[in-house]
């Protein structure tokens with residue numbers, strides 16, 4: 001099965017909606033919660049979620065909040 005998303009920018013290879021890499025099913029994606037993801041995609045999404053959590057845990061000064 002193939003999928004073409006209207007938000008995908010073929011020139012920049014990015015998602016125009018989220019202004020970042022296209023990872024189908026990621027938070028904010030039109031497919032979020034609507035499709036069963038492959039293991040590989042789920043790992044990429046988990047990586048994005050971990051990076052987001054780390055970024056939020058770090059204050060503007062770069063120090064971790066406890």
Ligand code: SF4
Nearest residue numbers: 005008015022029030
């Ligand atoms: S992340 Fe989702 S909404 Fe964005 S281009 Fe990829 S499939 Fe489309």
